[in-house]
Amino acid sequence: MKRYIISRVVQAIGILFGVLFIVFFMLQLTGDPVSLLISRHASPEEVEALRDELGFNRPILVQFTSFISRAVVGDFGKSLRHHQPAMDLILERLPATMELAVAALLISLVLGIPLGLIAGSNPGSFWDVLSRGTGLLGQTIPNFWLALILILVFSVNLGWFPSFGRETWTFMGLTLPTRSVFLPAFSLSLFTMGQLIRFTRSAVLEIRSEDYVRTAYSKGLAAHRVYIRHILRNASIPLISIVGVQFGYLLSGSIYIETIFSWPGLGNLLAESIGNRDFALVQAIAFFSSFVVVTLNLLTDIAYGLADPRIRYE
Amino acid sequence: MGKILEVRDLVTKFYTFDGVVHALSGVSFDLNEGETLGVVGESGSGKSVTMMSLLHLLPSPPARIEGGQALYYGDMHKSYGDMHKSCGDMHKSYGDMHKSYGDMHKSSHSRDISSSRDNQMLKDSIKKPVRGSINETLKDSIKQPVRGSINETLKDSIDRPIKEQIKDAPIQDIKEPVDLLKLDRAGIRSIRGGKIGFIFQDALSALNPVMIIGRQIGENLVEHLGMGADDAKKRVLELLEYVGIPNPGRRYSCYPHQFSGGMRQRIMIALAIACNPRIIIADEPTTALDVTVQAQIIELVQRLTREMNIAVIWITHDLGVVAGMADRVLVMYAGTPVEIAPVNELYTNPAHPYTIKLLGALPIIGEEADHRLESIDGTPPDLLAPPVHCQFAWRCPHAAKRCWQEIPEQREVTPGHHAACFNVA
Ligand SMILES: Nc1ncnc2c1ncn2[C@@H]1O[C@H](COP(=O)(O)OP(=O)(O)O)[C@@H](O)[C@H]1O
Ligand code: SF4
Ligand SMILES: [Mg+2]
Numbered sequence: 156m157k158r159y160i161i162s163r164v165v166q167a168i169g170i171l172f173g174v175l176f177i178v179f180f181m182l183q184l185t186g187d188p189v190s191l192l193i194s195r196h197a198s199p200e201e202v203e204a205l206r207d208e209l210g211f212n213r214p215i216l217v218q219f220t221s222f223i224s225r226a227v228v229g230d231f232g233k234s235l236r237h238h239q240p241a242m243d244l245i246l247e248r249l250p251a252t253m254e255l256a257v258a259a260l261l262i263s264l265v266l267g268i269p270l271g272l273i274a275g276s277n278p279g280s281f282w283d284v285l286s287r288g289t290g291l292l293g294q295t296i297p298n299f300w301l302a303l304i305l306i307l308v309f310s311v312n313l314g315w316f317p318s319f320g321r322e323t324w325t326f327m328g329l330t331l332p333t334r335s336v337f338l339p340a341f342s343l344s345l346f347t348m349g350q351l352i353r354f355t356r357s358a359v360l361e362i363r364s365e366d367y368v369r370t371a372y373s374k375g376l377a378a379h380r381v382y383i384r385h386i387l388r389n390a391s392i393p394l395i396s397i398v399g400v401q402f403g404y405l406l407s408g409s410i411y412i413e414t415i416f417s418w419p420g421l422g423n424l425l426a427e428s429i430g431n432r433d434f435a436l437v438q439a440i441a442f443f444s445s446f447v448v449v450t451l452n453l454l455t456d457i458a459y460g461l462a463d464p465r466i467r468y469e
Numbered sequence: 470m471g472k473i474l475e476v477r478d479l480v481t482k483f484y485t486f487d488g489v490v491h492a493l494s495g496v497s498f499d500l501n502e503g504e505t506l507g508v509v510g511e512s513g514s515g516k517s518v519t520m521m522s523l524l525h526l527l528p529s530p531p532a533r534i535e536g537g538q539a540l541y542y543g544d545m546h547k548s549y550g551d552m553h554k555s556c557g558d559m560h561k562s563y564g565d566m567h568k569s570y571g572d573m574h575k576s577s578h579s580r581d582i583s584s585s586r587d588n589q590m591l592k593d594s595i596k597k598p599v600r601g602s603i604n605e606t607l608k609d610s611i612k613q614p615v616r617g618s619i620n621e622t623l624k625d626s627i628d629r630p631i632k633e634q635i636k637d638a639p640i641q642d643i644k645e646p647v648d649l650l651k652l653d654r655a656g657i658r659s660i661r662g663g664k665i666g667f668i669f670q671d672a673l674s675a676l677n678p679v680m681i682i683g684r685q686i687g688e689n690l691v692e693h694l695g696m697g698a699d700d701a702k703k704r705v706l707e708l709l710e711y712v713g714i715p716n717p718g719r720r721y722s723c724y725p726h727q728f729s730g731g732m733r734q735r736i737m738i739a740l741a742i743a744c745n746p747r748i749i750i751a752d753e754p755t756t757a758l759d760v761t762v763q764a765q766i767i768e769l770v771q772r773l774t775r776e777m778n779i780a781v782i783w784i785t786h787d788l789g790v791v792a793g794m795a796d797r798v799l800v801m802y803a804g805t806p807v808e809i810a811p812v813n814e815l816y817t818n819p820a821h822p823y824t825i826k827l828l829g830a831l832p833i834i835g836e837e838a839d840h841r842l843e844s845i846d847g848t849p850p851d852l853l854a855p856p857v858h859c860q861f862a863w864r865c866p867h868a869a870k871r872c873w874q875e876i877p878e879q880r881e882v883t884p885g886h887h888a889a890c891f892n893v894a
Contacts, residue, residue: 364528366674373526373669374689374740375662378654384688385677392679464724465678 156467159460167453172223174445178438179222183215192235192432231439236431241439244424251321252420254332255413256405258340263348264398271355275390276382278360286352293349299411302342306415309338319417339416343409347401354397358390365389392462399455406451407444472542473747473780474500474523475646479537481515481522484530488853492518493804495537497879500748505774505781507795507812509788509827511849515804516784520750523649524665525657540646543664543747663693666741666779668751668770672733676725682736683709683721689743708739712769731762735769742773749774750782755790767794788827792816797885800824803849803860806879810886820888822865859891867892 189206197205206212210221225231231241267290274286310318315334322335362368363386371385408421417423421440428436460466477497483490493515500506508516521527523539649660661667669675677685686708687701696704702721709717712735725733734754741749751770755763771794774781785791791798791812798815800808800823808821819825847864850856859865859872871891880893 366669366671367677369526370667370669370675370740371677371688373524373661373667374692375658375660376688376692377658380688380692384680389677389679463679465726468724468727 156460159466160457163453163456167449170449171446174442174449175223175226176219178441179219181441182434182438187211192434226442231442232435234428234433234436236428236433236436241436242443244436245421245439245443248419248421248424250330251418252406252408252413252422254321254323254336255340255343255418255420256402256408258332258336259344259347259405260398260402262340262344263351263401266344267348267351268355268394271352272359272387274352275356275359275363283356286356290349290352290356293345293347293352295349296345298342298345298409299415301345302339302412302415305338305342319415321418339412339418342415343405343412347405350397350401351394354394355390358393359386362386362389392459395458395462396455399451399458403448403451406447471502472499473502474542475538475540476500476519476523477538477540479519479522479539479650480535481518481527481532482535483532490531490852491804491855492532492852493522494855496801496804496806497537498799498806498809500780500782501796502747503774503778503780504796505771505783505794507791507798508782508784508801509786509791509798510801512786513849513852514801516801517752518804519801520667520752520782520784523750524661524667525649525652526661526667534650537650539649541649541660541664542646659693662689662741662746663744664746665748665750666744666746668734668737668741668749668754670753671757672730672737673725675737676733678725681722681724682728686736686740686743689740693744704743705739708743709736712736712739712742712773714739729762730758731765734758734762734766738766738770738773742777742779745777746779748780748782750784752784753786754783756786763790800827803855804852805860805889807861807890808886808888810882810888814883814886818882818886820882820886820893821861821890822867822892823861824888826864861890 189202189209189211192209193202193205203212210218213221229242233239234241234244237244270282270286270289274283277283306318309315316338317335318338320335322333323330324333325331368381368385371381376384408423408425410422410426412418413420413422414426421444425437425440427433428440476499479493479496481493483492496515496519498506508519510516518527518532522532522534525534527534647656649657652660676682683702683705686705687696687698690696690701690704691698706717706721709720714720714732714735720728725736728736737754741751749770754770755766758766767790770781770783773779783791783795795812797809797811799806800815800821802823808815808819808824810818810820815824816828819828850860856862857876858874859868859877862868862872865872869891875891877889877891879887879889882888882893
């Protein structure tokens, strides 16, 4: 297990360096970065001055090493628009995105896993057809379209939920969500829910016919014991990785959903910074999202190892 | 010896997209207490389906049991409390068995059941006549505080001459048999694992990969005997020792993939015998193992079943294995039993042309060769549309007109030897 974890950590660090490399050269590929930053009417002297100020006239390798050495301590420079360190802006927006991501994950877990279990345990039944249908819709309906429909029905017509913005309340120093998170979280959860239904269903179906489940029955165990100890326990292992990957995707913030609901999270910040050509901020967000995904994958791998002794004792 | 199981005209079909697979068309056989019945036949002949049908272990759909009876003559009507008690006692006399074996050699009453010395003595004692040693055990166990029904029986049996006991069977004959096929869920659950243990072919896939083996064995005890966690663990450790797993204390918490193939099969065996079943069904338990390990496993099962008086149904491809260990042999072909006979009778006087071919395909003893059953010309019939005449007709050198018109029923060759062939006088 120790070797397994170490190898995963080394892998994760390697990937993050790759990401930094891409983030850096992405900007170079757009041509002359300075021309993106300055008014079209600026004089060549002004352009040269800015280039000098930002260090773009140094050799590329020098620029890259200085970028990396600052990036590893979280310094991506200042946002051109906000005149604040890019990382500070991200951390400021993070709670909103976290709230949305956690809410969306919970919704998809609470709906997706039971539906998947029912479907997998009764293949061909009405519930199976229903669950599979729901799963398919969840994965195919565009979530921004669903978001608009939900706003129309539940905020405009019924007035149950606000149609945009994030409201919170504070209790004993904690910032807590209100119902304003519900519509965006539900829209966002749909894809993950579909994924969970499908994976849970196929995991249960597959494990039901494993030899060791037959052995469990041959021991005379009650059906619910076989189900919980032998089927669910084993079916949950492949789900760990689905949940990990999906949570990473939710946490990196959804541009569509956050924009539609004016949710003050990372996705919104990214959309805004792209619009403003705020390249330091775009770079920082791109790296931050990758960091979140890679970290979650790492945690997923470790959880996987803990849950499955065949990996643990390799 | 009394009957423990009587299977009559078992019919099992699979309703698949391709049509109805007539997997079993009327399987009948008896199993006597404490005997080993070898079941041989080509793959697909219905050996596994027969045994799984008995315990309702086939997936349904597609499987459907459409006829027959499987009468179990054991003591299934006991309440759980009784079972618990008697199993507790069995447990004790099981320990005593070790002890009495020890006594035979050193005539001192060692309390230490789990020492490896005892194990050695167990091995030694195997060479002793079996009946004798069992009765030693019984006598011995009588000296222990007696409680519960099993020991009552034992006491009874002690008062009678040994020969008489061997001749007529104990308790079971008086009991009303139960039809396993008619049992409800709760009924069949108390049979599974509790009265009939199953050993599957591939222990690696038959054991749960993410549960420690100690718990997998212990689950049985908790379910059937209502044991608490501590008692169950103690018993599991004894079982592990008993089936020859070295260092049970440490191995208890290991996962199946951490054992060798042979050790895994021993664990399966411990699991199957945990609740003192009356019958063990072993479905090709050594097919996946190499020859040396195979021999060890066979020896182990023979020893255990002898000591615990368990009847064994041993399914195999390997006629050599059957010859070495079975009391009687059942030959299956295309979902029907074609011949059943005591093992010596079958090998010296086979009656069914299929059996004769099988034996003809055997290599000469001592020759190194693969004596699997696949080496006969022709193929078995299509079970989607089984013929309404002798299933073996187109592979049979003696097929006559009648063989193409009717299905032969079982005929007696000599007492205890039956074959389904018109040529049997
Ligand atoms: N789940 C199933 N669906 C359809 N047919 C099956 C199924 N299981 C077994 N059978 C059929 O039943 C017959 C007997 O199989 P089996 O008892 O496994 O043979 P074996 O003698 O090798 O143990 C085979 O012809 C097989 O095709
Ligand atoms: S009944 Fe006829 S065809 Fe069938 S095995 Fe006997 S002789 Fe051969
Ligand atoms: Mg089989």
